[in-house]
Amino acid sequence: MLSYAPGDGLAHRLDPRTKLAVQIAFAAAAFAHTTPGGLAVLTLLALGTLAAADVSPIEAIHAYRFALPFLVAGPLLEGLNWIGFDPAAAGETLLASHRVLLILLVSAAYVRTTPVRESRAAIQRTVPGRAGQFLGMGTAFVFRLLPLLIADLGRVRDAMAARLASERPVHERMALVAVAGVERALRRADRFSLALRARCFAWNPTLPRLSFGRLDAPALAFALALGLWALY
Incomplete structure (x- = not known):
């Protein structure tokens, strides 16, 4: 990724x-x-x-x-x-x-x-108000979490391969990957929420300065x- x-x-x-x-x-x-x-x-x-x-x-x-x-x-x-x-x-x-x-x-x-911080700053300074803050925050979250979720899925597949899961039917392998992926995603979301609270997450933080x-x-x-x- x-x-x-x-x-x-x-x-x-x-x-x-x-x-x-x-x-x-x-x-x-x-x-x-x-x-x-x-x-x-x-x-x-x-x-x-x-x-x-x-x-x-x-x-x-x-x-x-x-x-x-x-x-x-x-x-x-x-x-x-x-x-x-x-x-x-x-x-x-x-x-x-x-x-x-x-x-x-x-x-x-x-x-x-x-x-990621510059992407958030660019969006929030282009789109005014709470809408820009929401879009900037969402963009930052996606950029930070998506690579982690994809890496988690890769580790799940590697673990299945080590346990000879390739010998199972395709629908069983898909179900195992889906269940393990959702479980890890929920765990990531819980830890991410805790990290935001620990760092006093703010809707309008001090963003990096941008200049053309x-x-x-x-x-x-x-x-x-x-x-x-x-x-x-």
């Missing part, structure tokens, strides 16, 4: 609000331009975003491997019909799956280059260009 890693690359030096603007504009462009040509351009842009974040495409795809079976199965299921396989129907769904994968790759660049730099201007111009491209 990808997480923040300190660095001095191009994406690391951008303000988190700039990176959020690029993400939103990229997603809008991806949903607006669904043709093979449009997605080819977006693929190059996504690879460039990963390069700016010093993240390899293989690493980013591996981080989102849990989504790959759904992205692959969608076109296959869409193409199946009573008389065989319809390549046209599968092709449309394949383009949609590719669009989702590109958005995930761009989000991987954001996660690798942005500390010289590199943010071309990045914001890039986000604006993507947004305009999405409209036309």
